[in-house]
Amino acid sequence: GAVVSQHPSRVICKSGTSVKIECRSLDFQATTMFWYRQFPKQSLMLMATSNEGSKATYEQGVEKDKFLINHASLTLSTLTVTSAHPEDSSFYICSASGSSEPYEQYFGPGTRLTVT
Amino acid sequence: GQNIDQPTEMTATEGAIVQINCTYQTSGFNGLFWYQQHAGEAPTFLSYNVLDGLEEKGRFSSFLSRSKGYSYLLLKELQMKDSASYLCAVLDSNYQLIWGAGTKLIIKP
Numbered sequence: 001g002a003v004v005s006q007h008p009s010r011v012i013c014k015s016g017t018s019v020k021i022e023c024r025s026l027d028f029q030a031t032t033m034f035w036y037r038q039f040p041k042q043s044l045m046l047m048a049t050s051n052e053g054s055k056a057t058y059e060q061g062v063e064k065d066k067f068l069i070n071h072a073s074l075t076l077s078t079l080t081v082t083s084a085h086p087e088d089s090s091f092y093i094c095s096a097s098g099s100s101e102p103y104e105q106y107f108g109p110g111t112r113l114t115v116t
Numbered sequence: 117g118q119n120i121d122q123p124t125e126m127t128a129t130e131g132a133i134v135q136i137n138c139t140y141q142t143s144g145f146n147g148l149f150w151y152q153q154h155a156g157e158a159p160t161f162l163s164y165n166v167l168d169g170l171e172e173k174g175r176f177s178s179f180l181s182r183s184k185g186y187s188y189l190l191l192k193e194l195q196m197k198d199s200a201s202y203l204c205a206v207l208d209s210n211y212q213l214i215w216g217a218g219t220k221l222i223i224k225p
Contacts, residue, residue, distance in 0.1 A: 034213075043217040044159070044203070093158045102147050102166065103211055107158040 002028045004096050006108030013084055013115055020080045021111045023094030029074035030096030034105060035067075038091045050077055084115040118142045120216035122204050127222045128194055136189045136202050136219045144209020150178050150189045151203040153218065159203055162189070191221075199223045 003026040013019050023033060035047045048064075050056035050071035058064045068080040077096075081088055091112050095105040120140045128134040140148070147166040151159035165171055165180035165187060177190040189202055204216040 044215050046213075046215070049212075091156075102149075102164050103207060104149065104161060104164060105213060107151075107160065110158040112156075 002026075002096070002098070002106040004030075004094065004106045004108040006094055006111055008111060009109060010112045011114070013113070015085055015115055016083055018080055018082045019084055019113060020078055021092055021094070021113075023077045023079070023096070023108050025075045025096040025106070028096075028098055028106075030077075031074070031099040032097050032103075033071055033077040034095045034097075035069060035077075035079050036093045036095065038093060038110075040091075044093070047079075081113065084113070086115045089113055089115045118208065118214050120204055120206060120214055122202075122216045122219045124217070125220045125222065127224060128191075130194055130196060130223055130225050132194050133190065133192050134194060134221065136191075136204075136221065138187045138189070138204035138216055140185050140187070140204070140206045140214070140216075142206045142208045142214055145182060146207040146209065146211055148178075148180055148187050149205045149207070149213070150176075150187075151205065153201045153203060155200070162202075194223050196223050196225070 005024045007022045036044045047062045048056045048058045050069050052071050052074050056069040071077040093110040094108045097103045097105045122138045150162040153159040163178035170179045175192045180187045201218040201220050203218045206214045
């Protein structure tokens with residue numbers, strides 16, 4: 001099956017700093033990549049959808065200037081959390097889908113971000 | 117609006133069978149997915165249904181009725197490792213995945 005990697009798996013940063021998370025599709029070309037956030041004991045929350053070479057589409061309530069998404073190639077998307085605050089501490093998960101049906105999403109292993 | 121309903125939590129016994137239901141109301145339908153998510157981990161794909169009927173894959177089966185907006189995931193011969201959250205998700209007419217809140221399944225010995 002398709003493999004999606006995510007790096008780093010865990011990161012601790014100080015309040016006010018920025019953190020970059022990488023998402024790579026290792027064995028297929030991902031037309032679309034998705035970024036999710038999940039707080040403890042809560043459901044997945046879609047943050048944004050990005051297509052290669054175009055601007056990301058953010059969900060309502062997600063600040064695009066705070067969560068910068070770049071989808072520079074068909075195998076790499078990055079999420080940068082700028083000026084992180086403790087309330088940004090969460091589990092960030094990326095997924096990637098191909099260009100043909102059923103457009104199944106393949107998930108990366110997730111990144112646990114802790115902002116101190 | 118778009119809505120997916122599934123029970124919040126279910127409990128079952130090791131070795132038994134459990135059925136997790138999912139009902140949906142979405143703008144269009146291009147398939148329904150079931151994912152499994154263990155605590156602290158990302159979701160993993162279990163099944164995909166786009167036509168009515170039952171899809172069987174080992175101990176797991178998934179059923180779909182498009183006319184009723186209904187699906188279920190059936191887990192047989194339950195094992196302790198099946199304790200996880202099970203997420204139902206529907207691909208709508210824009211090929212956007214609409215997620216349910218998930219069903220936490222607790223397996224007791």
